[in-house]
Amino acid sequence: MPYTTRLRAISAACSAVLLSALLTSTASLWVSTAQAAIPYANQPFQFRQPGGNTLTIYLSGNSFFAEQRLADGRLVIYDTKLKGYAYGRVSADGTTIESTGQLALAPAKAKADQPQATAETSMVQAEPGLSPAARAALVKQAQQQLFGQQQQEHTAHLHDEPADDAAALATDISTSALPATVKGLTVIIQFPDQAGTISKTQVESFLNDLNYSGFGNAQSVRGYFRTVSAGKLDYQNSVTRYYTAKKNKAYYTDNSLSASVRSMELISEALNWLDKTEGFDFSTLTTNSSKQILGLNFFYAGEADSAWSKGLWPHMGGLSPKFCADGVCTSRYQITNMGTNMAIGTFVHESGHLLFGWPDLYDYDGSSEGSVAAFCLMGYGAIGAQNKFKPTPPVGVLRHLAGWDSVVELNPKLNSQAPSGLLSHTSESHQLYRWSNPANTAEAFYLEAIHQSGQQQYQPDQGLVVWHVDPSGDNSNEWKPYIQMEHADGKRDPENKRNRSDATDLYDGNSTAEFNRNFPNALTSKGTNSLWWNGSDSGFALAQISTPAPTISFQLVAAASGETYSGNLASGAQAIVPNNSYFQYGGGTLRLTLTGPATANFDLYLQRWNGSSWVNVAQSTSGTAKESLSYAANSAYYRVLIKAVSGSGSYTLKLEK
Structure with missing residues (x-):
């Protein structure tokens, strides 16, 4: 199971973290206990059955639940009694x-003209699996079981370690305090019956070289973080010489045990060897404020040689009992096999968890592909055929919270110096735009340009991206996740599990020229819109978005002075504003000012949707060149009607909320 051909799970032993910071400040990023896992998308691995036959098994899911199939689409599952993979079936309930x-048994080879299952495609003629509800229930069960184990481990250590309440549960971590240089540790391990074939020098280059192309990678782990951080993070790893485990590999790959059992035993062995025999100074490693080591990594020789979630299955977890030396202690770790080659994608994804507490941005229960999907390192942006060697950057808001990107606030209610009108953004410029919610500043829309070049080379699309960010979101709720992409095509393919992003998702001035509050049923139909999550109008809208390029220009429609619309009417004609559509308003005063031709009579009407038709709720029909009205509006859907009673010409309508 080579490092480059499958994904490493971040196992159910993991005690990772979920962001809950106010997004208006980079002073500190506080995170709370949650789980983390890396996604599988029909990822193959090899398993040797009893009797010596080898199966290629394809995983789809994560470390909480993974559907396992053969290349012919048949379900399989590890059977502890048979000590091998058996054909699976959905239980009667x-x-x-x-x-x-x-x-x-390994399926017969397909004919030459028959499609083959790969890591990027669906299984051929896959038999039905579990329903989305059943998968969601299993994910929840696994997460609850993990949380219970963490609590037990925490309670067991309270009496002899009263000052370390945060160690077991990883409660609050300030990631913004990371120094410019972070020093991690990578321990390489071999076995009495299986020597390592990738040298220490090769591992050091994979992790630390600034000009690296080994194993097909475009950069090293260090090179990736230096690039995406604009040089603000230099993540270096000390690499040990090979530690030889006390027992043969088969002891550690015992498939009757969960992955955390033998892995923790092996890790403890290696750390004690490093301390007692090698004399390694653990105080040289970067720690958090609780003196817990941040970057703790383990590579072992060969393949995993384990069933999913068993034995030495690669994962991320929390070491128990913890190891302490030189005034510092362990917290979370990641362990994976080396195989015969290595790609940096999974390592940097897991480093996102270890160093920053970044959450996964995909849907654990598999009912969708998430909203961010393949556009971020913490989604599917590190597992593709190309971006596993050159991963996509973390989404802009994560870079901002890490202190790498600055932010310009666009909402004039929060920034009296907010820019307006025609603006532009350059891909990988490390400066973002944000439109925050004055009533809840943790909720905001973030803007950035993405161009398929540099570190963004393997993004699924290019153009202007709009992120709707709210820490109260749940990534297992695809319709209100922590970070939602406002897909320009309005289809929400990832949320509907049709793909993991495509070339019509970003605003590029070609397929979609505007971003606004959209249609009255925007929330109920789960479409793209600029509404706040409570359904109220954010007042945020974009237009005149330019075509794909390293720098994207766009018009900020909304501003403190309101929204302005213009048009031309013939005598007897009428216009509906905005844009022959309507808008949702959460309540408050609406002010409308219509300026028409001096020689014409244009009337102004405000209309509200009553559930079956549009009704006039306010009007101005003075017969003068300027009509205006003010209306105390309830939460509802509204539109503006302009009638040319007599005369013709151009008009301007100003709408203030």
Whole structure:
């Protein structure tokens, strides 16, 4: 199971973190206990069955639940009694995948003209699996089980370690306090019966070289973080010489045990060897404020040689009991096999968890592909055929919270010096735009340009991206995640599990020229819109978005002075504003001013949707060149009607909220 051909799970032993910071400040980023896992998308691995036959198994899911299939689409599951993979089936009650009791055989090879399953495609003729609801229930069960284990471990250590309440549960971590240079540790491990084939020098280059192209990578781990941080983070790893485990590999790959059991035993062995025999000074490693080591990594020789989530299955977790030396202690770790080659994608994704507490931005229960999907390192941006060697950057808001990108506030209610009118943004400029919610400054829309060059080379699309960010969101709720992409095509393909992003998702001035509050049913139909999550109008809108280029220009429509619309009417004609559509308003005073031709009579009407038709709720029909009205509006859908009673010509309408 080479490092470059499958994903490493971040296992259910993990005690990772979920962002809950106010997004208006980079002074500190506080995070709370949650789980983390890296996604699988039909990722293959090899498993040797009893008797010596080898199966290629494809995983889809994560470390909480993964659907496992053969290349012909048949379900399989590890059977502890048979000590191998058996054919699987959906249980009679539909709640789980169970073993049929029959060991699985490798399917016959497909004909030359028959499509083959790959890491990037769906399985061929896949038999039905669990329902989305059943998968969600299993994910929740696994997460609850993990949380219970963490609590037990925490309680067990309270009496002898009263000053370390945060160690077991990783409660609050300030990631913005990271120094410019972060020093991690990578321990390489071999076994008495399996020597390492990738040298220490190769691992050091993979992690630390600034000009690196080994194993097909475009950069090293260090090179990736220096690039995406604009040189503000230099992540270096000390690499040990090979530690030889006390026992043969088969002892550690015991498939009757969960991945955390033997892995923790092996890790403890290696750390004690490093301390007692090698005399390594652990105080040289970067720690958080609780003196916990941030970057702790383990590579072991060969393949995983384990069933999913068993034995030495690669994962991220929390070491228990913890290891302490030289005044510092362990917290979370990641362990994976080296295989015969290595790609940096999974390592940097896991480093996002270890160093910053960044959450996963995909849907754990598999009912969708998430909203950010392949546009971020913490989604699917590190697992593709190309971006596993050159991962996409973290989404802009994560870079901002890490202190790498500055932010310009566009909402004039929060920034009296906010720019307006025609603006521009340059891809990878490390400066973002934001439109924040005055009633809840943790909620905001973030803007950045993405161009398929540099570190963004393998993004699915290019243009202007709009992120709707709210820490109260849940990534297992695809319709209100922590970070939602406002997909320009309005289709929301990832949320509807149609793809993991495509070339019509960003605003590029070609397919979609505007971003606004959209249609009255925007929330109920789960479409793209600029509404706040409570349904109120954010007042944020964009137009005149330029075509794809390193620098994207756009018009900020909304400003403190309101929104202005213009047009031309013939005598007897009428116009509906905005844009022959309507808008949702959360309540408050609406002010309208219409300026028409001096020689014409244009009337002004404000209309509200009553559930079946539009009704006039306010009007101005003085017959003069200027009509105006003010209306105390309830939360509802509204539109403006302009009628040319007599005469013709151009008009301007100003709408203030």
